[in-house]
């Protein structure tokens with residue numbers, strides 16, 4: 001992201017197993033990969049980075065088994081409304097409805113809400129099962145929801161006013177490539193909304209300390225070899241520095257608490273401190289494409 005040479009400008013933070021590690025990873029059977037932190041921007045990534053022969057292997061499964069909680073299919077009141085408000089504020093006044101692209105539409109809840117809010121919406125979703133579920137739920141139309149990945153998707157250059165990547169970038173093998181491709185579809189001055197896992201999540205830091213006390217070098221960051229297949233964790237600096245190279249500015253940064261079932265009491269307890277120290281689970285950045293390259 002920041003252009004710092006790899007691996008010279010990075011350091012090993014620990015190892016990550018190919019399954020949930022629990023409180024006693026020493027007892028677990030599995031294989032591990034190293035997790036490294038970039039000295040330039042604090043980005044966390046797996047190295048070596050395990051890559052499946054086809055990316056679809058990870059996501060071409062019934063949505064019910066990727067998201068086990070059936071409540072996930074329903075749209076809760078107020079879903080994505082703050083984001084729409086922020087997008088409208090950053091875009092300012094436009095002639096006609098804003099054109100939006102939802103990358104990695106998943107179950108298309110964002111797609112649907114954007115459409116309800118008056119955006120002209122397109123989406124891309126490479127998983128046939130997720131796409132089918134979204135169309136079946138009535139959240140997206142077949143024509144507007146392209147059955148492809150970001151890598152193979154094609155749209156006219158300088159076309160969209162707003163592009164959203166919610167919980168997508170951390171799954172992609174090259175966030176740099178993904179951001180540049182998305183930017184090429186955005187009008188100059190257009191807005192890119194991105195939500196990713198933060199590399200500075202406080203409960204992760206505490207769990208890492210616990211693993212150290214137990215005499216292991218495991219860390220709780222990322223999930224490069226098991227669901228949800230997170231390959232990266234980001235910092236605001238990752239985007240500030242990447243923007244200098246890729247032609248965008250960071251218009252706004254915010255944090256979201258996120259949730260993990262088995263850590264719920266700890267997260268509730270730490271909430272005020274996380275808010276104060278900007279160490280929440282999710283990092284949200286709003287990027288603006290520069291008018292001149």
Ligand SMILES: [Zn+2]
Nearest residue numbers: 002038040041
């Ligand atoms: Zn970096």
